Amino acid sequence: MNVSRILAPVAFVVLTASPALAMPSISIEPGDSPAGGYLPLSVFGIAPTAGMGDESIVNFTTPSFVFGGETWGSVGISSNGYLKVGGGTSADSSFANTALPDASSPKNILAPFWTDLDFGLGGAFRIATLTDGVNTWLVSDWAGVHGFGSAQTYTFQIWIGVNGIEDITFTYGPLGALPADLTVGAQDASGTVGDTWYYNGTGTAPFNGLQLRVSSLDLPVDVPEPAALALFGLGVAGLGFARRRKAA
Template sequence: MATAGTIKQLVSGLTAGATPRAYPRLQRLAAGCAESHGGRDESMFQSVHADERQCASLNDRTARRYHGPDDRNCPNGQNQGTIVRNMTEPLNGKILTAIVAAALAASVGNACASTITVETGYSTAGSQASANDYRSVVEAAVAVATAGYGVTHPTAFNTVSNHGLFAGPTTNIAFEFTIAFGVTAVQAGEWEFRAGTDFGHGGAVFLDGVALGFKSNDMWWAGSYGNPSQHFDYTSILASGNHVLSIYGLEGCCDGGQQVQFRAPGTKQFTSFSSTDGLAEVPEPATYALFGVGLLGLGFARRRKT
């Protein structure tokens, strides 16, 4: 997801003398957003890729985190710069190119619900002594590409398992769940999160990088939240803005289906995180300003060409 910080870095890099072709990260952001979210926001990019719907081969872990479901639709070996070049060539200016491309990427990226990322890797590690230990062990495991494990973006956090997502092993699995979501001013207040997991060697939960807690016992919720020792359940006061819920776990056997849910202030029911949960990331003020400058730039370029 494009953030104000990401956009500033890209713009500063281009204004320092680089070219759009030299920045695969910018190209991936713009190209991926053009194809993502089932076409819901595709109208903004009609003039960009009406004749060429191509996006990059996104093989590295960082790039996959930026996109979402569109990764599965990107055939390998295609030209990742095509869409960006089509969008930027008529503008003749590195600064304007960066602003317009980043603004479009940011505006489309913020138009969806919460973003779910599931990463798995091979691990024989046992129970850990702290939440930070769980995070370190799992992150190291999922960073290594191994057959039968992978990275994906489910549309809903229900019945999630390594075998179900990747047709991989049901034993020796490290899980990293990352859920990015937004809270509006109306939704600010006490939130509750719960996760039904199958972590044979325990796991840990973090919110915005801060540990909420961990459990080192054998955890298998078996589809029920009746036993507190077999699932995670935490409450936290959230201000308006963007937040990230991260869950790390280690499974020995046997990879059962897992679920992660939230309960927002003023609601009685829990809701599974999904592509329809309504928790779109909140655009930051810098994104609005950048998008406005981008539109002005496009208008100026079109007028100049005419």
């Protein structure tokens, strides 16, 4: 006997590989700053910030800006050549630079020139907002600051866009002979995501005229914004265009 079987249609499922999940990252690459290089705030009549000496950190309220996928409204400026996003305390002031990321303090930093600096020997720090009439930037300017116990001086800036998108660049003016201990880098609030452009002789050394862009991707990493630690309001100007042990 012949038996016929009617088979139901078979549904074919095409399996495709899931796209790889993007990993949170911070990168530092060459990129143009808004002014095309170092632009001293002194030319706009911005007064130097008081209270910058050796091992100091000064907090400012600022216009809102984006870093690491979050919006912030304050910064802490370290005399040692970095900016603490969200403000800082004395625990966030360190002359002992590290490669980034690093889980120890300071976290959530933008570090164009993290080394042992001393404003008590000379130099000035200025901070202001500059605008070209369309976009506005928060500019932090370390000008001619001395290395600790050194005659060498260093000049550099951080430009941060306050236009609702992440826009961060480092720019460099005249630099003396570089210290042995120096970090150029950035890291997030968790201390687990960051990038180092230069660390203690490894990488491309910063030089007069260098411009670097800081970019983050798929952050934050479940770390809330610290409480604002504002001590000073911010002025506005218009733009017409281990480590060693420290000696006592």
